[in-house]
Amino acid sequence: MNTLFPIFLKAEQMTILIVGGGNVGLEKLEALLKNSPLSHIVLVAPEIKSEIVELSKSHKIELFYEPYRVEHLHDKNIVIVGTDRPEVNKQVQIDCKSMGILVNVADTPDLCDFYLGSVVTKGDLKIGISTNGKSPTFAKRIREMLQDIIPENIQETLDNLQKIRNSLKGDFEYKVKKMNEITTISKEEK
Numbered sequence: 001m002n003t004l005f006p007i008f009l010k011a012e013q014m015t016i017l018i019v020g021g022g023n024v025g026l027e028k029l030e031a032l033l034k035n036s037p038l039s040h041i042v043l044v045a046p047e048i049k050s051e052i053v054e055l056s057k058s059h060k061i062e063l064f065y066e067p068y069r070v071e072h073l074h075d076k077n078i079v080i081v082g083t084d085r086p087e088v089n090k091q092v093q094i095d096c097k098s099m100g101i102l103v104n105v106a107d108t109p110d111l112c113d114f115y116l117g118s119v120v121t122k123g124d125l126k127i128g129i130s131t132n133g134k135s136p137t138f139a140k141r142i143r144e145m146l147q148d149i150i151p152e153n154i155q156e157t158l159d160n161l162q163k164i165r166n167s168l169k170g171d172f173e174y175k176v177k178k179m180n181e182i183t184t185i186s187k188e189e190k
């Protein structure tokens with residue numbers, strides 16, 4: 001059973017720390033920016049890949065060219081770690097735990113409070129996929145499949161449904177009933 005509880009974070013209202021500025025740091029940074037481009041991100045690492053430096057020029061990213069210190073956790077909401085030093089990764093996890101900050105240690109499920117998911121996006125529709133850590137590659141394939149089969153005009157449908165909902169007169173119960181009726185018809189027509 002997959003007991004992970006899915007939520008959709010308003011990452012753009014948070015300050016996120018990334019520890020490590022190599023391939024993993026870049027991968028996680030790109031995943032964050034793709035979904036939440038205005039996020040405030042602080043990245044610390046003695047060496048930082050040039051692609052990360054490039055991204056920092058056009059985003060709210062602060063770079064610190066120094067090894068991790070516990071002070072870096074100050075005022076951070078979530079932390080993502082991916083250095084090439086397992087003992088550093090473990091220390092960040094211990095520090096986060098003691099401060100009640102949620103932490104993801106890349107490729108080390110046992111040290112994670114949350115996982116990054118595979119994400120399907122079409123307009124306002126977003127679907128997060130988890131395999132409970134069993135196979136990220138399978139999650140990627142499911143993403144590709146859903147991305148292909150969800151119609152391109154889904155945004156139009158969502159916009160129309162929002163307009164209809166806003167134009168409905170009546171109490172909450174009536175609106176729920178009506179919206180269910182409308183979306184049932186569109187399901188049957190498909």
Ligand SMILES: C[C@@]1(CC(=O)O)c2cc3[nH]c(cc4nc(cc5[nH]c(cc(n2)[C@H]1CCC(=O)O)[C@@](C)(CC(=O)O)[C@@H]5CCC(=O)O)C(CC(=O)O)=C4CCC(=O)O)c(CCC(=O)O)c3CC(=O)O
Nearest residue numbers: 031106107109115116117118130131132133136137139140
């Ligand atoms: C538990 C989790 C923790 C976390 O990192 O959050 C985790 C763990 C591990 N990943 C590993 C490897 C790979 N990860 C990917 C890809 C992705 N991995 C992602 C998430 C997660 N990965 C979390 C679980 C998500 C779930 O429940 O499904 C995605 C969804 C999101 C993201 O990371 O952005 C992203 C897909 C993005 C997309 O949609 O394309 C690929 C495939 C590829 O790149 O083609 C490979 C290589 C193939 C392979 O090795 O299987 C390894 C082995 C490392 C080693 O070799 O030692 C571990 C460790 C372990 O499993 O023990």
Ligand SMILES: NC(=O)C1=CN([C@@H]2O[C@H](COP(=O)(O)OP(=O)(O)OC[C@H]3O[C@@H](n4cnc5c(N)ncnc54)[C@H](O)[C@@H]3O)[C@@H](O)[C@H]2O)C=CC1
Nearest residue numbers: 020021022023024025044045046047067068082083084088
């Ligand atoms: N690159 C990948 O896709 C994968 C990587 N891994 C593992 O993940 C780890 C990281 O991989 P890469 O990002 O490719 O390594 P990398 O060598 O590209 O980057 C390592 C980063 O960690 C930083 N670092 C080292 N000590 C630090 C400290 N004390 N504080 C803060 N930052 C510190 C370095 O300055 C560098 O920016 C490796 O152990 C690797 O085996 C596992 C699976 C896939």
